[in-house]
Amino acid sequence: xxxxxxxxxxxxxxxxxxRIMRQVMLALVPGTAIAIHFFGWGVLVNILLTxxxxxxxxxxxxxxxxxxxxxxxxxxxxIVTAWLLAxxxxxxxxxxxPVTGIVFAVVFAKHLYGGLGYNLFNxxxxxxxxxxxxxxxxxxxxxxxxGLAAASLSLPEAFHVxxxxxxxxxxxxxxxxxxxxxxxxxxxxxxxxPLSTIQQQPIFGTLGGVGWEWVTLGWLAGGLWMMWRxxxxxxxxxxxxxAFGLLALGFHLYDAERYAGPLFHLFSGGAMLGAFFIAxxxxxxxxxxxxxxxxxxxxxxxxxxxxxxxxxxDGVAFAVLLMNIAAPLIDHYTPARVFGxxxxxx
Amino acid sequence: MSERILHRFPGGLHxxxxxxxxxxxxxxxxxxPERLILPLRQHIGQAAKPVxxxxxxxxxxxxxxxxxxxVSAPVHAPTSGMILAIEEHAVPHPSGLSAPxxxxxxxxxxxxxxxxxxxPDFCAxxxxxxxxxxxxxxxxxxxxxxxxxxxxxxGTPGTPIHTVVLNGAExxxxxxxxxxxxxxxxxxxxxxxxxxxxxxxxxRCLVGVEDNKPEAIAALREAARLLGDARIEIVAVPTxxxxxxxxxxxxxxxxxxxxxxxxxTERGFLGQNVGTAVAIYRAVVHGEPLTRRIVTVTGxxxxxxxxxxVPLGMLACDLIEQAGGYRPxxxxxxxxxxxxxxxxxxxxxPVTKAxxxxxxxxxxxxxxxxxxxxxxxxxxxxxxxxxxxxxxxxLWDARAGDFERAEKRDxxxxxxxxxxxxxxxxxxxxxxxYFRYAKTEIWQRERDxxxxxxxxxxxxxxxxxxxxxxxxxEAMLARKRAQLAAQKATAEPAPGEGEAAPVxxxxxxxxxxxxRARARKAAIQGQAEDPPVDKx
Numbered sequence: 021x022x023x024x025x026x027x028x029x030x031x032x033x034x035x036x037x038x039r040i041m042r043q044v045m046l047a048l049v050p051g052t053a054i055a056i057h058f059f060g061w062g063v064l065v066n067i068l069l070t071x072x073x074x075x076x077x078x079x080x081x082x083x084x085x086x087x088x089x090x091x092x093x094x095x096x097x098x099i100v101t102a103w104l105l106a107x108x109x110x111x112x113x114x115x116x117x118p119v120t121g122i123v124f125a126v127v128f129a130k131h132l133y134g135g136l137g138y139n140l141f142n143x144x145x146x147x148x149x150x151x152x153x154x155x156x157x158x159x160x161x162x163x164x165x166x167g168l169a170a171a172s173l174s175l176p177e178a179f180h181v182x183x184x185x186x187x188x189x190x191x192x193x194x195x196x197x198x199x200x201x202x203x204x205x206x207x208x209x210x211x212x213x214p215l216s217t218i219q220q221q222p223i224f225g226t227l228g229g230v231g232w233e234w235v236t237l238g239w240l241a242g243g244l245w246m247m248w249r250x251x252x253x254x255x256x257x258x259x260x261x262x263a264f265g266l267l268a269l270g271f272h273l274y275d276a277e278r279y280a281g282p283l284f285h286l287f288s289g290g291a292m293l294g295a296f297f298i299a300x301x302x303x304x305x306x307x308x309x310x311x312x313x314x315x316x317x318x319x320x321x322x323x324x325x326x327x328x329x330x331x332x333x334d335g336v337a338f339a340v341l342l343m344n345i346a347a348p349l350i351d352h353y354t355p356a357r358v359f360g361x362x363x364x365x366x
Numbered sequence: 367m368s369e370r371i372l373h374r375f376p377g378g379l380h381x382x383x384x385x386x387x388x389x390x391x392x393x394x395x396x397x398x399p400e401r402l403i404l405p406l407r408q409h410i411g412q413a414a415k416p417v418x419x420x421x422x423x424x425x426x427x428x429x430x431x432x433x434x435x436x437v438s439a440p441v442h443a444p445t446s447g448m449i450l451a452i453e454e455h456a457v458p459h460p461s462g463l464s465a466p467x468x469x470x471x472x473x474x475x476x477x478x479x480x481x482x483x484x485x486p487d488f489c490a491x492x493x494x495x496x497x498x499x500x501x502x503x504x505x506x507x508x509x510x511x512x513x514x515x516x517x518x519x520x521g522t523p524g525t526p527i528h529t530v531v532l533n534g535a536e537x538x539x540x541x542x543x544x545x546x547x548x549x550x551x552x553x554x555x556x557x558x559x560x561x562x563x564x565x566x567x568x569x570r571c572l573v574g575v576e577d578n579k580p581e582a583i584a585a586l587r588e589a590a591r592l593l594g595d596a597r598i599e600i601v602a603v604p605t606x607x608x609x610x611x612x613x614x615x616x617x618x619x620x621x622x623x624x625x626x627x628x629x630x631t632e633r634g635f636l637g638q639n640v641g642t643a644v645a646i647y648r649a650v651v652h653g654e655p656l657t658r659r660i661v662t663v664t665g666x667x668x669x670x671x672x673x674x675x676v677p678l679g680m681l682a683c684d685l686i687e688q689a690g691g692y693r694p695x696x697x698x699x700x701x702x703x704x705x706x707x708x709x710x711x712x713x714x715x716p717v718t719k720a721x722x723x724x725x726x727x728x729x730x731x732x733x734x735x736x737x738x739x740x741x742x743x744x745x746x747x748x749x750x751x752x753x754x755x756x757x758x759x760x761l762w763d764a765r766a767g768d769f770e771r772a773e774k775r776d777x778x779x780x781x782x783x784x785x786x787x788x789x790x791x792x793x794x795x796x797x798x799x800y801f802r803y804a805k806t807e808i809w810q811r812e813r814d815x816x817x818x819x820x821x822x823x824x825x826x827x828x829x830x831x832x833x834x835x836x837x838x839x840e841a842m843l844a845r846k847r848a849q850l851a852a853q854k855a856t857a858e859p860a861p862g863e864g865e866a867a868p869v870x871x872x873x874x875x876x877x878x879x880x881x882r883a884r885a886r887k888a889a890i891q892g893q894a895e896d897p898p899v900d901k902x
Contacts, residue, residue: 021683021692021699021712021713022711022712023696023697023698023699023709023710023711023712023713024697024698024709024711025460025708025709025710025711026698026709026734026735027709027735027788027796027798027799028700028704028705028706028707028708028709028785028788028798029704029705029706029785029786029788029789029798030698030700030704030705030707030709030725030727030732031381031382031539031704031705031789032731032733033733033736033789033790033791033792033794034379034789034790035746035790035791035792036792036794037739037742037792037793039792040744040792088737091737091739092739095739097742135740136739136740136742137739137740137741137742137743137793138740253745253749302742302743302744302745303742303743305743307743307745307748307756307758307759308748308756308759309748351759355756355775355776356748356754356755356756357754358625358753358754358755358777358780359375359376359613359617359623359625359752359753359754359780
């Protein structure tokens with residue numbers, strides 16, 4: 021009897037890219053739900069916009085590159101990228117902002133580098149940075165958290181605002197928007213206002229900013245779940261948050277009125293989301309065990325210095341992109357030690 | 367017995383076991399088929415050389431082919447019968463390769479001969495003779511590596527062996543031939559261990575068995591108790607693939623990490639499969655050469671999974687037929703386990719010393735190669751790699767054709783080809799296949815380089831020879847010219863000698879002959895004249 025031959029091993033695959041991506045999405049759900057709760061339907065509108073534009077851009081690029089559509093569209097990677105980018109954008113931003121960001125991310129950061137698996141930089145962060153540099157005004161107009169805002173919008177109203185720029189009658193932008201806590205911290209410490217005074221403002225909460233602290237706790241929960249499921253390992257998140265927190269602690273101890281403490285830093289802005297969901301992107305990050313420690317710590321250090329001393333209120337995106345550049349070099353200098361290579365270890 | 371502290375090797379995998387399909391029934395003895403095909407190379411090393419002629423009748427245990435060179439193994443007749451042919455026949459190989467085989471037609475009498483003198487009291491026999499016996503009996507590693515056991519028993523000069531490791535881990539899913547063997551012939555396994563300890567003067571013998579084989583462990587412990595040999599220890603090791611890799615098993619039981627370039631004997635370990643231990647026991651104590659082995663016939667594509675005691679050379683199709691045949695939905699036939707075994711294009715190949723398992727998978731268990739997606743460098747392969755390689759990095763090297771980097775920096779040759787990286791890859795990339803390709807590519811390049819440098823040497827030698835010959839010829843000519851010039855120089859002062867000097871022998875002979883003729887004529891004409899005088 022004759023049989024077809026295929027290469028070993030002859031076992032059903034244990035994992036699947038699309039399954040991994042689905043689990044990442046699942047891990048994003050708690051934080052996203054909390055974000056919608058505090059910052060309104062605009063968060064969801066952003067996600068829907070980036071995901072649909074992202075899928076379209078992906079399909080167009082796959083077609084242009086002559087790649088099969090189905091396996092690549094269904095792998096879920098573009099949805100994760102789009103979702104992460106959406107979470108970094110201000111809710112109620114005009115529709116073209118998220119669309120521009122994701123199209124740039126998919127077309128330039130992903131496909132022009134060779135598509136899934138070949139991109140040098142984290143596509144979501146590339147999209148974010150392009151928007152931040154190109155449209156600073158739109159990118160810094162954040163909405164006020166639930167409980168502080170004078171008004172809230174329904175989902176249809178949110179859509180209406182995003183697509184027309186027209187607020188419902190009787191509601192002004194002042195009633196909805198404000199600077200983020202990190203932004204206030206940045207500008208006001210820059211003006212010499214002592215931290216204790218700054219943190220008197222209602223937008224500051226127990227850990228970070230009102231709402232923000234809950235959202236970041238959501239990212240933390242999702243991240244720990246991914247760790248437990250073995251989707252990500254501890255190295256990058258821990259070293260990133262560790263280096264970041266330790267620097268914050270050091271500066272805080274040096275001058276508590278000028279530098280905020282580690283808790284405020286960890287539970288504000290993009291630190292948590294970045295540590296668990298963005299820096300852990302395996303494609304653009306370091307892959308050797310020791311390299312991941314260096315990679316994570318590098319992001320943490322850069323993030324702190326950008327947040328504290330550079331022109332932008334948060335630095336996750338820049339820190340991640342800068343370390344993306346360094347990842348191949350880090351991998352080169354941190355080869356893994358193979359079994360028994362350094363003689364016996366009894 | 368004090369509790370041994372076990373160690374954990376990096377990575378590993380928990381594949382579905384599928385042992386219960388085949389390990390529940392005793393080993394059955396296969397009936398003799400109509401024909402046995404005995405490949406001359408069933409081992410690592412040089413093929414054996416036939417010592418029988420076509421048409422000759424042979425007896426069971428008779429040597430059919432002798433070992434050629436140090437790393438080789440003889441082949442013996444599993445039964446009595448007629449040598450039909452010594453010819454090329456398909457052998458178990460992924461590409462359906464043919465190789466020289468001895469074709470034996472059993473006569474059904476199964477008439478045996480005593481191949482060797484039985485040595486029941488092996489302790490009284492010198493290790494050297496025992497090692498020679500192991501070699502003469504054609505024993506090779508029956509775990510699948512088929513490395514000639516006698517070569518391994520020679521060890522590393524200057525390094526004493528302290529521990530014999532009997533490998534009964536059998537970590538590949540589906541396979542249960544060692545499991546059944548340990549249950550049914552535990553005593554022979556341990557006596558084989560004792561012989562090995564005697565041969566290499568080891569202090570202890572560790573028998574490593576995965577803890578998914580409690581019956582085998584119990585049988586071995588009972589046999590050890592009856593033997594009363596305190597040097598033997600049965601160690602239940604955790605069930606995790608690939609604990610049956612020799613170096614992995616040694617690490618689990620002793621904590622010793624041995625890299626690829628170090629042989630286990632260099633660290634004082636001698637590893638042998640439990641089946642090999644039984645074969646050694648039979649060869650030494652009963653004087654029997656290796657002519658049979660236990661084969662697991664299993665999988666969702668087989669009608670009746672089980673274990674069979676099979677004469678070497680029996681065709682897989684004959685064995686499978688005896689075992690009840692295939693199920694209708696059979697889709698793939700694998701020699702070995704699902705992780706490291708290879709799919710065979712045909713079942714018309716003989717069972718060899720390496721064949722531990724014939725695994726037939728039904729179509730539902732034999733998924734066609736899924737479309738490989740790009741590597742996302744998730745690192746699952748690196749986490750699961752038992753030798754701590756970075757398969758994702760090696761993949762880049764292999765794809766880019768950067769074999770030097772793969773070999774030097776990313777330690778390609780440490781890869782034991784266990785298949786875990788391929789099994790865990792979420793992008794379904796056939797990683798092991800890439801690494802096999804890279805290895806053969808490197809070997810090929812080395813051969814090409816060797817060939818090229820040999821050709822270069824030949825070319826240089828030829829050039830040198832031509833050069834030398836040219837020089838010699840010139841030197842000779844120069845000498846001759848010089849000689850001539852010298853002759854000329856000596857001849858010149860006396861040119862007055864007339865034409866005689868340049869005239870050669872022939873002309874002189876003619877002239878002389880003419881003078882003789884003239885003289886004779888003159889003599890005839892004038893008898894009264896003076897007798898002719900030769901002027902010359």
